[in-house]
Amino acid sequence: MISSIIVAGGRGERLASELPKQFLLLAGKPILLRAVEAIWRCTRVSEMIVVAPETHIEVAKKVLSGKEVKVVSGGAERQDSVYAGLVSISEQARLVLIHDGVRPFVSLDLIERVIAAAEKSGAAAPGVALKETVKEVDDKTGLVIGTVDRRRLFLIQTPQVFRREIIQEAHEKAQSLGFYATDDAGLVEWLGMDVAVVSGEDANLKITTKLDLEFAEIIAKGRD
Secondary structure, eight states: OEEEEEEOOOOOGGGTOSSOGGGSEETTEEHHHHHHHHHHTOTTEEEEEEEEOGGGHHHHHHHTTTSOOEEEEOOSSHHHHHHHHHTTSOTTOSEEEEEETTOTTOOHHHHHHHHHHHHHHSEEEEEEEOOSOEEEEOTTTOOEEEEEOGGGOEEEOSOEEEEHHHHHHHHHHHHHHTOOOSSHHHHHHHTTOOOEEEEOOTTOOOOOSHHHHHHHHHHHHHHO
């Protein structure tokens, strides 16, 4: 059984919007709803937990009305919200799929490829290779320290998929020690375990800024 956790606990501060970004409309449909529908296209997913801000639980339930989801309250940080989702999944879950509620364009092909990789390795995430030159810069002087070899660098996306026992151990240990990582794969790496990376998708963007929202509107109108 595969359980999915959709992380939608953010407050959208960088968008300077009163309504958290996951609830904003994208070509007439809430971003969160698009993300939920994208994951539900995968017939292997049997359960979905949506983690929303405590102050917007009713908004989330209204947006997802008619969808087979369980809405729970998130925490102060993204990692806390994922943990809230983890403690809410079914005991029958064998794999856990974790996806950002502001990535509305993930394809079924990518979802299935990440699941397949996680079944083999225990932990998997999609990543997109860097296309531009990367330089290390001194944060005090603003001068270039050197040019980084980008061939081994990837921008990591979601959904990320893990064997349940691996991601639970990672989160529980992090909770007990107060350790925070920028994504769930980072917690698994912190435990010293391997994470497989599969080829991600440029269109699987995370909507964070106003420019992201403008790009996403173009994509949505082209697909709807």
